[in-house]
Amino acid sequence: MDVTLMLWIDAALTLMILSFLYRDNPFYKFAEHLFVGVSAAYLMAVGFWDHLVPNLLGKLFPSLMSGVVPGAVGRSPDYYYLIPAVFGLLLLTRLIDRWAWLSRWALAFIVGGAAGFNLPRFLDSDFIIQVQSTMIPLVVLDASGNLLWGASFSHVVLVLGVICGLVYFFFSVEHKGVLGHVSRAGIWVLMVTFGAAFGYTVMARISLLTGRMEALGAWLGSIF
């Protein structure tokens, strides 16, 4: 595709979106609606060719797909894949009002799968390992047995920080008395976390804008 044409399209679309910063306007509306249409179809096409064809059609009808799916030649059909095919089709009944209730079967499959999939995964990675990583000594000594003040302080901050944070999330007890103080300290820890994450992220956002400005710069460069 012509490079200059690409630069012009790129710049035009960029400016249309940026115009939203001033106020809503027809250019933004056009870009927004174009984006919705193109992106929905794009992801659908990529999903179809990269996943549905090799992993479903290629498994169910290998001979039919031999031209498109590598390694499909001579393979016998794998009928287990009728299961996802049926659930997938059930999902589409949502488009027909009379049969829409059948799509609940597919939803049940997905929701049940989500629950079964996530429960052990979060238990392992986000509960057990996170608790374990917090079981650290509150004092740190160097090789010759002297106390390292800085490292020890950091460890105390981590352990107490996690505990205070957890106390903030207690729902079934009133946060008053000692628990109230601990929970308040927990909010402070969370606020440091939020502040840190916010400050850290500003950088990411600026780099995105830098990327866009460079693209606009390339377009301006092609004009002058």
Add this chain to the structure above:
Amino acid sequence: MRIPDSILHIDRRIIFLLIGAAVCIPLILKPRFQDSPTPIVQSIFDTVERLPPGSRVFLSFDYGPDTAPELDPMAKALVRHTMTRGHEVSFFTLFPEGVGQIKKITDSLLPLEFPEKAYGRDFVNLGYKAGLGGAINTMVVNFRTLVNADAEGTPLDALPITADVDEMVDYVIILSLTAGDPGLKEWIQFAGDIAGIPVMGGGTAVVAPELYPYYPQQLVGLMGGLKGASEYESALVDRYPAFRNAPMDATMRMGPQVVTHVLIVLLVLLGNLAYFLGRADRAGRTGQGTQAGRRP
């Protein structure tokens, strides 16, 4: 006391204009800021450096064009480094849009800077697989059920680089460039923790803080945002001076970063100054929120 009020309720569009200027002006003037790697970045560099040449590296581009300005510099630095070290790299993505990102590397950077490296021998594109975290799980359990050919449909057995790859554990390290879900977190949960393959990589500055808790036990190292990329670039240039003239995107883009950060800090200070000057005026009228940032 009207001045503080007008500063407090400044039109957002004035701030937008200032930010635009803070990004564009350094881009035109191109100031350079030197950087040095922090331990968490150095650890990735050292790992790549220590692996014996010819090691099988799995590089997952888990991002799309939207986060490319942050993650592309990391991708380029990692590709330059692994290729220089003579590792065999398999490109992969869990994002449908990631396919385009891999193409940028295989179609432009590699032929241009490493013309001697051959497709199928030194690197391969395994393409996109849907299924999010589940895809990683399937790969760990049975690699070949999900990945049986490269992105162009050539069977793995027909490519020298992948002929011996039967399981995920045939890779010595997993690198992921992460923009969100799925990404490093899922690689850690499904591959690192389960199959014991070391995981490391980079994330946008947004996901990086969330990944810190995994370091160093579950995560070898982490590049956080453009700063992380620029640190890696400086480590690369220090070790391989030949790259001194290569375009180092992250280092170049640090200019706008610095200026905008300072601008935002100044804006925040100005806002607080105006707030405190005007507070006496409003004390009787406004309630105080208990949650930070709640609007009066």
Add this chain to the structure above:
Amino acid sequence: MHLCPTTRIPRGLPQTIGLARAVFAIAAISTSARAVIALTAPSTWARAVFAIAALFTLLQVDPVLAQAGTETGWINTDRTQALVLGIILTGAILLYVVLASAGRPLFIRKIAGLETVEEAVGRATEMGKPILYVPGLNDMDEVQTIASMNLLGHLATIIAGYDSRLHVPVRKSLVMSVARETVQQSYLSAGRPDAYQEDDIHYVSDAQFAYAAAVDGIIVREKPAACFYLGGFYAESLILAETGNSIGAIQIAGTARPPQLPFFVAACDYTLIGEELFAASAYLSKEPRMLGSLKGQDAGKGIAIVFILAGSALATLETVTGSESVRAFSEIVLWLFR
């Protein structure tokens, strides 16, 4: 960088196995269940001490149970700890669910933000403006999206009582299906099935920023009086929240995606932080079984805190004394957490 003592702990301890010990292990698990109750019920110090002691007993014994499984080659040995902890945690949750449905009264603390939901809906009705509900970007395979759907159900029940319009643009078609079922059900149970508008809950695009662009468009054109952002959010969180802020909407957000929490905290009026999102539907419904499960979650936090304290104390003792016997003891205690 120093190494934590926990990194030295072997996976699984060598055991001599006997049926009697396995039975003992099961007994220990039931003890631990009682310990969990003792820990979270309004308790005395004595009960807490008993609870901790019971937990330690369990820890010393339950590797036996795990071993019983591995000897027959059924259990994935790397995950025995997760299995044991999973049984304890799910046991605690189930126990409270049962207790709560049996009529045991349960307290739940205030969750800021949820108190204002009704006020926000009322304001929207007064102003004749719609209410925007954004269920996040994740699909139905994420538990927080399911939690968001529950909240949407409660919200729709409130809205049905007033006469406001509820607009729900979604990014995933599955979420659309569920949202439609949920909202329709809520309107029905509120006696207003006629007020349900299917087209107000619609799919936009799977692409993150196309979705964000469209929702931004909806915000500036329809000017909702209240915006709810509840579910899994990514970078678009601030795009949406700032646009919502610019039109002066009341904004209530909540996500279990930690990276986006700071932006919601900065740009919204109220933010449900992490677990609060999951607790919210129990809070709004006040359904005993939901409250019971919330109490079970608290028991889980109690267990986490007890182990963090015990683990750190033992690690500290080990660092200070360098004693082998402390190390051996701490290995037994820490086995449960690998």
Add this chain to the structure above:
Amino acid sequence: MRRRIPLIITFVIGLVLITGYFVTRAPFNTLYESFSDYFAIITVFAFILGGGSLLKIHLKRVSSRATDWHYSVVTLVAFLVTLVIGLFKVGNPAGMGGEILAAGSWLRFMFDGVYNPLSATMFSLLAFFVASASYRAFRARTKEATILLSAALIILLGRTPVGAWMTAWMPESLAFLELPNLANWIMAWPNTAGQRAIMIGIALGVIATSLRIILGIERNYLGRGE
């Protein structure tokens, strides 16, 4: 039928997947594997459902001449054109057997020329919003807000060479107070503590919610009964 069968499906699938995580024997371990595979396939059908819904909504808007219906025409045309290009691999040098995003294919053009700039620009709006949000929200109104504000400022400065330059005069013994070091310390320790507390809480929330779903306590998503 309309409600009981879905509840049974949820229960069975959930339980089998959890069992499959712990049990190494067939059929559990293989089921675990196949389910993740099936799961991925069903999500592709969801794309089709989404496309259908999109068509329905926008066709309705056009036919009823709703406000801004002209823009719905834009969406419809863009959607259908891209879909045809994508499904039939229009312009793909290797034909139907070629890689979907092969250089020269029309879909590649749609990706590079339209999708990419729109997506990246939409994302870059954040640079502006992050500034306006921090200007408005970072006010030292309460103790909590002050803590948030201070942490954010330290990180903002510490992540740039300016921060290093501002505090470079500090003596060696106070090196830990230099802004970049302070920023790194906050990221490594208090930030980790907060993140971890949130993560553990979320994990418990996920466990409890999953359990309620599997046991059918939470069933709003299934909508109305018979």
